[in-house]
Amino acid sequence: MDHLNNLNRRTLLRSLGCGFGHIAASALACSSHAADSTSELINPLHERQPHFPARAKRVIFIFMQGGPSHVDTFDYKPILAKRDGELEVFDDARVLAKTKKITKHRIFQSPWKFKQYGECGQHVSELFPHIAKQVDDLCFLKGMHTDGVAHGPATLFLHTGSINLIRPSVGSWVLYGLGSENDNLPGFVTLQPSMGNGGPRNYNNAFLPSIYQGTAIGRAGGRASDIKLKNVTNSRWTRPQQQRQLDILRRLNEQQIAKHAGTAEFDAVLNSYELAWRMQITAPDLLDLSQEPEHIQNMYGIGQKATDDFGRQCLMARRLCEAGVRFVQVNYGDNSNNPRWDQHSNLEKHAEHALNTDQPVAGLIQDLKQRGLLEDTLIWWGGEFGRTPYAQSNGTGRDHNPDGFTIFAAGAGVKPGFSFGQTDEFGHHAIQNKVHMHDWHATLLHLLGLNHEQLTFRHDGRDFRLTDVHGDVVHEIMT
């Protein structure tokens, strides 16, 4: 953290040139002025050059918590209907971890019909009618596999590349690698994250400096219409009162700093108040969706019962991206041990989750596209694992499946209308063009212009990276 203190007097004086009094006139004008001349030195989150030219500048990760079933959504397996009800030997990941045995399971057909869509002819089930219309913009990875059989470990693995060890989150690594594109907002935001299955560790900085930690806005279980950034409103002082207070504080601090004869370490403190003030002015507006025209809100399904909540998250994600937030995660999850898409029984419930998210996700992709943002924004849709093609304990649901599942990407740098990798005939194991979660992490960083082997941080006397000693960049999916 020493670099935080490496600030010189010159910088300080410049930054003080636009004190709180001036900010009052135009908060944002001041912010951009400060950014031009001094952000390199004053702001530890200043934008940094990637290792090589980046295809994507920012990421929106749409987290489908609980493990959506790939064989009921995007990975069409006709054999499941043909052999529905038959017993077949499968090396079930959970049974294997617990008993080291392989047992028979009942093949379970998808209750939903599949159809081909778009020019690319991608199969999509009737669960996602809106996303189906966008398939020519999407890039599917159907040979995904990952570590961790239970939700906690697999969710942590998805976010941090480790099922048990304490490691920084993907978003923290990205922020550490690239810095922030703005200087009045956090650089890594997660909207309404789940408190379960790793909770804050899924957006934590671990051993990276704390400036890289994700900022949670709201939490799962709350309403998207109520969420706000912490400590940006004051219950006691009016804005003019607080502005005067900060002016006096600046004078008091100048007195105190002068007495200590030129130590630079205080400059960061002064700067933090200025940034805080700008954040306080900017952030609430950003999350206020009433400023969006009705037709845009409709695109995301805002105002409709099923889609209102997730639609709001998705629209906020777009606004945060526009404002220069580097990594935005939207979460469709809850705080339970069997979160959202986790249909161990009653698979039919998948329909509810699909309904809640289909239009918001499609709306987000469409909206980013029409604004040109999709050109440098990477979208990643997926869960922590997929589900088994057979019924769990011969019941009405599917168990976790870390050995084969589907995610999709869209936007900056990935081939549109493309599908890569496949699972076996049942959809149980990825078999061809397999992409491990480590590989996907490496690929994501690559798209952002970062070499996953070079993006390291020294801790405990050794260099750590997101992908540990693994990860191969999947060049095949890139434009």
Next chain:
Amino acid sequence: MVLFGLFVLTRPVLGQDSSQSDLTLKSEELFEKHIRPTLIEHCERCHGQKKQQSGLRLDAKEGWEVGGDSGPAIVAGDMDSLLLEAIRYEGGMDMPPKGKLPDSTIEAFEKWIQLGAFDPRVKRSNHSAAKTTTPQQVDRSFWSFQPLVTPEVPRSADTKEWATLDLDYFILDELHKNELEPAPIADRETLIRRIHYDLTGLPPSVEEITAFVNETDPNAWEKVVDQLLDQPAFGERWGRHWLDVVRFAESSGGGRTLLFPDAWKFRDYVIESFNRDTPYDQFIIEQIAGDLLTSNDHLERQRQLIATGFLLLGPTNYEMQDKDILEMDVVDEQLDTIGKSMMGMTIGCARCHDHKFDPIPTADYYALAGIFKSTLSLIHSNVSSWNKVDLPLDEKQETLIAKQEAELARLENDQKSKQNRIDELQGTLKKMKQINVDSINAVVLDDIDATREGVWKESIFIAGYVGKQYIHDENMGLGEKSVTFEDAGDAIGSYRLYISHTPGSNRASKVAVKIRHVDGETSVTINQRPPGPIHGSFTELGTFTFSEELPAKITIANQAAQDGVVIADSIVLAPVAQSIDQTFPTLASTKSPEQQQEIESLKSQIAEIEQEIKKEKQAATIRPVAMAVSESQSPGDIEIAIRGVTSQKGERVKRNVLSAAKWEPFQDLDESSSGRLELARWIADRQNPLTARVMANRIWYWMMGRGLVRSLDNFGSTGTAPSHPELLDHLATQLIEENWSVKSLIKTIALSSTYQQASSLTESSAFDSENRLYHRANRKRLRAEDIRDTLLKIGKTLDPARGGPSIKAGTKIEYDYQFESRRRSVYLPVFRNTLPEVFEVFDFADPNIQQGKRNESTVASQALWLMNHPLILDQTRNAAKALLSLELNTDKRIELAFLQTLGRFPSKLEAEIMEQLAESINDTAVGTPSNEQELDQWTMVYQTLCQSVDFLYVN
């Protein structure tokens, strides 16, 4: 590739009579056309010059000949070569991992190997399989492994005036060598605030400041130091330092974060140890092996047991399904924490390979790991748990508990013998293992036809089940499983329902059985521990009516909070008018009226006894437990896990200590012990140069704001070298010689001139900008706890209660926890996933990571907290209220506010600025402000002072 492969297939298979040279030629052709390109494209990225996964290289002949961790990859002519197995996806080691090669390519490999596996490639660099260094090869020359020396104090004529103590001469000597001078001694206002925060974490009171500033006694400083060291607040401050070092937390964090309801006992133990000034060597022995020490009384024994909680407080993912890996992960975390916290060594690296930078071979790691694998830390279940032990109590309580236990045992015996007599009279089912479905004169729904949700295990282990088996939930997947009995055929109308189970002490005591009937759904709870009251198997559920639209449907579900195994066996639907004996004719035995009477009488006696047992249990003294380890049932050495993969066993290594340490390793262990105590004593040995150096350096850091070795937890070659190696040894030696007294070393540092320097920049600062040589005092940030505690103190709401449980009673999960307590911050619960906001924002130690050094960030979220958080708004308002209750003029008020918050008097200019603030807040106010306006003014004065740099830093 595919085309080439097909081409190979069309070639005639070579006959046995082909000459050797022909074979080689064909093999060579195969190699160049198929094998080499495939190896380059699919294999060498992970098994080549750059990487050698599993120790295997395939970029030269020698690579596959020697092979990797599992032995040679290819044996010429051997059609079962490991490589073939891997590319055929047969043995579980499926290669290449991204997808199976085309069949034709696999056949090309088979042919090539059959033909002798010609390979012209020679090795370019050293093969790097997992070799382990022998202890003899370990390099022990690194500075931190050298024995402690007692360096001569570098006194010289020109140093006398400034230096107070020996340690000052070391500092001064180094400054003079660099032609620098130390800073002058700080003013008394600064000193009193500094020492109060450093020793107690609280600001001095106004009286303490004025008393010290006006004191003329030359020993006043020492008196202050002694007084503060004696305050309980000292242990609260310094105990918290140690809690940082040992990643203390009150929940497991990670996936399914579990609360540690007894962890507060460890926290109190640490605080108490610092206050008692427990010798540091004893302190660490207790934490590693307190359970193996002897004790003089029950209090000492309690401390010893609680201390070992140290080993269990880590961020463990108890939910992990592979328990072998889970156990090794816990051992790894224990070693890592011991290594870094006590010896400044990153031992964890050696789990997978010889340590790249420090002399720790993999064999050392598993020698140490064997000790902790021989220690009982975990209790396994679907979601495992940590080990707990009963704490001993004083003699009186022990006698009482013994009495209670004896009484309980007597009652239970009585109950049992009476039940036995009933069984005897009833001609019990005990000998009848299996009850035939046909022998029951009613509709029987057997488990074999029931619908199962979740995994249920079939069993015939305990007698008395209906049909060919019963099933149980293995006490796993709690809340996820159920068994539904349906298809009761023509059971329409009213029926008396019975449920059967096989009893046992491991059973669930509250199993919910749901019955759907015409009037809705009824839930009945049954206890599956005792035998069913009817013939030892059956329990009556009640009478219910079923219709054609709503036929019988009975569901047994396991519960999230189940206390044992749930059994599902059968449901019996008998006509209402039918007696028990009619329903179970073969089980009934003819009994005389006398016998029947005796049974009835026994039953009522049992009911009475059960009441007494219940009463006894309610009144019983509950024995406290602690998170603590025990010795494992079967201690022993373990094998090296190759590359850290638990299932790949290598050589077995004897339990031992780090071979890089210079003194004698410990003798062969008694096979019946884990070796923990021996390890603990070895770490705490005065000959161990690391232990005393690491702790002396920590104490220096906590006092001076920066370590002599800056990497506090890493004294290895990737850490930093000491700025003053001789001073470090001087301090370490003192620590040992003063019987490992932490307080004594703190006092020495506090009395030194070095500690008492001013923090302002001096002329020397230009040449020593990082203050590596301590030419001035380091300015220290207030910690999260200091900020909160100070605000509560000036707001006069600080709750002085010490010790005891920190988590509010009734808390089940950390999420949404409201940190409402007004006690000192050290007594707030530390959850791994949920911290008080002030902790999160102001760089509180992340309990997920062992880290002795606090981060010091300056970020906008801190400013936002200081501007807007209710805690600062409320406490400053309280402070303002108290201020206004005093009869003071504005000048005096400002002066008092400065003393409370910044520990000093205001300068003239500062006073003017604050006066302006006080006046400016109500710009509409004319004349005398109202009480409310005045309160606002002074609230803002306090808040602004608490936002200023002189509040946030200790000068």
